Amino acid sequence: MTKWIAIFRERMNNERGGMSILTIATLAFVILGSAFMFYYFTVFIEKRQAQNIADAASLTAVQEVKKQYELGLEQRADETISDYLEDLQKRQEAPDDGEGLTLEEMIKDDIQTPELEEMLIGEQFDAQRDWPLVVKEPHFAEDFTASKNGDLLYERMVQYSNQISAAASLAIQTNGGNTSEGSLTFPVEREPKFKLTAARTLNLQNIGIEEDIMAASAAGIGSKDIPIDVSSKTPIVIRW
Numbered sequence: 040m041t042k043w044i045a046i047f048r049e050r051m052n053n054e055r056g057g058m059s060i061l062t063i064a065t066l067a068f069v070i071l072g073s074a075f076m077f078y079y080f081t082v083f084i085e086k087r088q089a090q091n092i093a094d095a096a097s098l099t100a101v102q103e104v105k106k107q108y109e110l111g112l113e114q115r116a117d118e119t120i121s122d123y124l125e126d127l128q129k130r131q132e133a134p135d136d137g138e139g140l141t142l143e144e145m146i147k148d149d150i151q152t153p154e155l156e157e158m159l160i161g162e163q164f165d166a167q168r169d170w171p172l173v174v175k176e177p178h179f180a181e182d183f184t185a186s187k188n189g190d191l192l193y194e195r196m197v198q199y200s201n202q203i204s205a206a207a208s209l210a211i212q213t214n215g216g217n218t219s220e221g222s223l224t225f226p227v228e229r230e231p232k233f234k235l236t237a238a239r240t241l242n243l244q245n246i247g248i249e250e251d252i253m254a255a256s257a258a259g260i261g262s263k264d265i266p267i268d269v270s271s272k273t274p275i276v277i278r279w
Contacts, residue, residue: 082241082252089239089254092216097235097256099210100203100223104192104233104260107199109170111191112183112265116173117166119182120159123149149178174265185266189231192260193272196225204279211237217251223277231267232259 127145143160150156155172158164174183208218217238225233238251261267
């Protein structure tokens with residue numbers, strides 16, 4: 040009898056030990072799973088935030104690019120009108136042109152946009168305000184072809200790269216991003232658009248993890264009214 044009691048007690052002790060190991064293993068699994076889920080959701084949130092930062096910086100950058108590009112179009116429109124009016128004066132003064140037309144008559148013959156025609160006749164043209172009329176005017180189409188507009192946009196991107204990168208970097212910093220790493224590439228896929236990359240630093244001091252999470256955002260420039268062709272341009276990369 041004593042022998043069977045001893046065997047029973049031994050088996051009970053073994054089962055208790057097994058239960059203890061199972062409990063420890065379960066707790067370890069729960070702890071590891073919780074840590075993994077915490078890390079996973081933290082990274083997910085940080086990635087979303089990084090994307091928001093890239094989108095905000097992209098919007099800011101495209102606004103700066105658009106501003107510099109339109110200033111270039113404004114300057115070109117002003118030069119185009121100046122050259123046109125100077126040419127009209129020469130045509131009127133030329134002794135052998137045989138036209139015998141006044142400046143007003145020549146403008147009416149050339150210009151197809153009524154609003155622009157009226158401004159030129161009344162000497163009320165203001166390049167800062169009226170440059171879109173010049174860009175879209177059929178008589179000046181050769182001065183604003185898709186290729187020439189693409190050249191202008193590309194030149195302005197290169198010339199004002201510091202201002203563009205500074206605007207993007209400020210947007211990244213304002214939204215909590217990492218300004219030590221990022222870039223803007225133009226053109227992308229031979230189209231008038233750029234790709235901006237930005238970083239968001241993931242810092243989990245409790246578990247000793249620190250890494251940069253990168254995000255990218257693309258934005259286009261231009262409109263149907265003002266065609267742009269940059270298909271032959273070598274992509275430039277602006278870094279900050």
